[in-house]
Amino acid sequence: MDFELWFLVIAPLMFAAGWWMRGLDTRQRRQETHGLDRHYFQGLSLLLSDEPDKAIDRFIEVVRLEPETIELHHVLGNLFRRRGQFDRAIRLHNYIANRAELSDKERTLALGELALDFLKAGMYDRAEQAYQTLSQIPESRAEALDALMRIYCTEREWTKAIEVAEQLEREVGRDLHGDITHYYCELAARARKSNDLARAREFVGKAMRINPNSVRAMALSADLALDENNHEEALRHWNDIQRKSPQYLPLIAQKKGDVLADENPEKAVAFLKEVFAQTGSIDVLDAAVKRLIVHQGKEEACAFATEALQRSRSLSAFAVMCQVRQQLNPEDQQTAVLADMTARQAKKLARYQCVHCGFLAHTFAWQCPGCEHWDAFPPLRVEESKKSGGGY
Numbered sequence: 001m002d003f004e005l006w007f008l009v010i011a012p013l014m015f016a017a018g019w020w021m022r023g024l025d026t027r028q029r030r031q032e033t034h035g036l037d038r039h040y041f042q043g044l045s046l047l048l049s050d051e052p053d054k055a056i057d058r059f060i061e062v063v064r065l066e067p068e069t070i071e072l073h074h075v076l077g078n079l080f081r082r083r084g085q086f087d088r089a090i091r092l093h094n095y096i097a098n099r100a101e102l103s104d105k106e107r108t109l110a111l112g113e114l115a116l117d118f119l120k121a122g123m124y125d126r127a128e129q130a131y132q133t134l135s136q137i138p139e140s141r142a143e144a145l146d147a148l149m150r151i152y153c154t155e156r157e158w159t160k161a162i163e164v165a166e167q168l169e170r171e172v173g174r175d176l177h178g179d180i181t182h183y184y185c186e187l188a189a190r191a192r193k194s195n196d197l198a199r200a201r202e203f204v205g206k207a208m209r210i211n212p213n214s215v216r217a218m219a220l221s222a223d224l225a226l227d228e229n230n231h232e233e234a235l236r237h238w239n240d241i242q243r244k245s246p247q248y249l250p251l252i253a254q255k256k257g258d259v260l261a262d263e264n265p266e267k268a269v270a271f272l273k274e275v276f277a278q279t280g281s282i283d284v285l286d287a288a289v290k291r292l293i294v295h296q297g298k299e300e301a302c303a304f305a306t307e308a309l310q311r312s313r314s315l316s317a318f319a320v321m322c323q324v325r326q327q328l329n330p331e332d333q334q335t336a337v338l339a340d341m342t343a344r345q346a347k348k349l350a351r352y353q354c355v356h357c358g359f360l361a362h363t364f365a366w367q368c369p370g371c372e373h374w375d376a377f378p379p380l381r382v383e384e385s386k387k388s389g390g391g392y
């Protein structure tokens with residue numbers, strides 16, 4: 001009986017205590033969740049208002065309250081990376097990638113973000129390692145190989161870049177023959193620079209086999225022939241460029257003019273005049289005027305420069321004409337000042353422009369230093385291109 005009385009009193013009390021505890025737990029949870037939501041939405045709102053620093057503070061708070069939220073870790077990591085806080089982005093993505101309960105898909109995603117952190121931070125050796133790991137996972141292989149190819153290009157490791165590019169061609173079906181040709185040309189140019197002409201010829205030969213219409217490979221072949229005093233072969237390669245890609249003539253016209261002048265100066269002058277008429281290139285105009293001064297005299301050169309200025313009304317053409325006038329009247333101070341000023345201004349303005357990112361460069365390059373695209377610069381400078389109608 002005593003026991004029953006005790007039970008009748010204690011059971012409702014325990015029930016009430018349980019109900020109260022549950023309510024407390026719910027209230028507490030609601031409060032936390034409310035805090036979580038508040039920080040999360042504040043973070044989102046700050047992000048949309050383009051205030052990433054404040055957004056980062058709010059998201060850090062959310063991640064502290066809810067460490068299991070993988071997506072928010074990613075958001076935070078990417079924000080750190082965008083703000084250039086690479087060490088924090090790397091720590092965060094590393095933490096996610098090493099969490100035991102992660103699915104394979106989530107781990108691959110975290111590894112991808114980590115690899116990107118290393119890449120953006122310029123830590124190429126660690127980025128390479130991360131992408132090597134990702135290239136072993138079928139779902140991320142293509143993307144990882146593409147990233148590896150870009151890393152090897154930046155690091156100028158052309159042999160490795162060729163290897164990866166060939167894997168991408170075989171496995172993903174991408175057409176990279178243009179890029180691979182440039183990689184072989186880079187190897188050839190490097191070998192030529194260290195006077196290893198045999199090796200340079202070997203690499204150029206491979207480039208030509210992959211892309212027989214590569215202007216760069218043809219121009220390099222001509223340079224190598226010239227190094228060995230084989231004018232006949234050099235002329236053959238330049239003639240190939242003239243036939244296949246005449247728009248690139250300004251890049252080789254002066255060299256060809258020099259070789260032609262050895263045998264027949266008239267032929268060299270006629271060739272340079274013809275290329276100028278075709279392309280409007282100021283480099284070619286300058287080369288033609290210099291040849292005319294040597295072979296036909298200053299008067300003739302000045303007449304040609306004046307005629308050229310009528311055709312190509314540009315500061316660069318005017319500068320060339322001023323140079324010849326100065327040679328005709330070496331005592332005239334005003335002509336000397338004008339020649340000097342126009343030459344300086346023309347040099348400043350004479351720039352090649354990348355068709356992909358708009359990067360401006362004073363010298364022609366096969367790869368844009370800004371966006372790393374190959375064949376990104378047209379063979380004419382901006383001013384010349386406008387004069388010729390921007391046809392290239």
Ligand SMILES: [Zn+2]
Pocket residue numbers: 354355356357358359368369370371372373376
């Ligand atoms: Zn570019």
